[in-house]
Amino acid sequence: DAFGNLIRERRGRDQQLVTEYRYDCQHRLIGLTRADGQTATYQYDAFGRRIRKTVDGQTTEFFWQGDHLVAESSKTHHRSYVYEPGTFRPLALLDGKGPKKACPFYYQLDHLGTPQELTDYSGEIVWSAQYDAYGKVSAITLAGEDYLDQPLRFQGQYFDAESGLHYNRHRYYDPRLGRYLTPDPIKLAGGLNQYQYVPNPTGWVDPLGLNSNCPPPNRPGCTVPGASDGAKVDEEEPELPKPKLSAREAAKKEVERLNDSQGMHMVGKHGPELPNEKFKKRAIDGTDPITGQPRRGRNAGVGNPSSRFYSWEIMLEAYVLATTRVERGLPRFTGQDSQGANVVKMRLPNAGEGYKPNRRDKENPRLITNMGGFEMKFDPITNLPFTLYPTE
Template identity: 25%
Template sequence: MNGHGDVVGLVDDAGEVLNSYTYDIWGGPLTREETVPNVLRYAGEYWDDTVGLQYLRARWYDPGMARFIGEDTYEGELNDPLSLNLYSYVHNNPLKYVDPSGESKRPANNAHLGLESGSGSSRGGRTVPGGSMGGGGGRGGSSPSSKPSKPSKPSSSSNVTSPKSTNVRPEAAVNGTKKHGVKWKEGPARAKSTGKPQGQWDKYDIDYAAKMANTLKPGESNFFDLPKFSKSVVHMPDGSIVRATKMWLRNNGTGTWHGYPMP
């Protein structure tokens, strides 16, 4: 890891370089060379290559927008204007802070030490001089005191349709007590009576589902894979509960989306 806590390389027992990574200041991938699978990237957190988003437990983070794709549950403080933006990432200061929970910023691991010594792309999984902040340099690096006025869009950070998005929201049932909803209690009984699996959302998957729903045209529907760490479940007719691995989504064309998890 570098001074910011980013995974910049992996080495084997003999010290041979297996993987190397560089990022822009917001965590968007700039370069990637891999010989073995690895999902831990910027700030040491889980990265989903399929959608170009980072999983930060309470919410998903999009480094291409330098924003979370869902609102913070904490509404902020009036005497701290930066805390009032419910989508901002680490108060727009990614050089100094990280947010492993998706709910609050905290100082990055040895952030200042890494910046002062100049950490670039990895060699043997260790930081080496020759850049600023994980390979930023000419592609978005800056001094510790700078505060970017707007997010930079990395050229290769995401293969998902970008943010016309936040227009399509989950319909009310998704977060409520009705069929497939987060608080739905009749799932097991319905699965048994109908003889069909019944998916139920977990609240931490809603933001990700909304991101995918916003890639659909009005009236269009499609199937998507759920992230590896999804907590949505499927109630089976035999009474068992299994982890959902896929989801079906439809853009209702009314500003909302409908959908359910699947096994």
């Protein structure tokens, strides 16, 4: 179609065997019709994970833990899957539901993490398979009449018998052709060939259907040509890699944004990075920490109480507490100051520290630690906050 999704496949003599595929607005396969008239439909959750498939009226439901398929259930069977920690390598299959009925079987894998054999508790092989290089099963051996067929293939792939395709989390993979039905959701971040499975299927895997890696993950020398490690799905354009911010950095960035967008002076006068010299000097002679100008008029040379928050995280917490009172069923303000400005005064243990002017010894203002509250003041005209500082 116009988006590059495969919508019709012709096979057989004179290409008379036609399979048709249908997709939703997010390019996820939602149905197919085979040449023999058999139909299948697929449904997904809000995270794009397949949670249900119906084949000729028979429905199978799927259960997930993150990106891992952990169980499937229908009227005739229930299976659970266990994986090696932190990987997509299957460890065991539990056939049956409940602690008394579930029977364990164990996966024997190759170097790629692809199931080669399934053994029971006694070590007897109950299922084994041979594959070609791109994952198409060339032979399956089943033990006994009550055989157990298992659908896991390459890491992160689930075999659909009705189509011969492998469901690969974000896309469907055709092992007969060694390609996907739809372009890579991460666009060119996954490489120039947007339908390619991996550069080399004998040493690479793609558990999510996005971008490939070679086991063990991140082994030296295992880089994908033209790809972006860790890229994620974006239906529009892939985002550029962004460095992760620490909690402190994220809080600082948000406080500074709030300060600048509302014309506040809480960062310049009460931020945790206020230099000690400016912090103390304000309490000595009233010098403004932002402008460096001393107090004028009748208060010239008189110290002004000075305070700063202990951390950016605490400062952001105080801001949120002061500005979300209505949402929490509280009055928006707790009172007014002497100038008629609305204020919010609240308790917050260990919010910060401050200096108080010392009349007896001007050069040595009194240090107050572990201040237990904060105050936010609002502009009388706009009712927007203009300052926030710790209080005793």
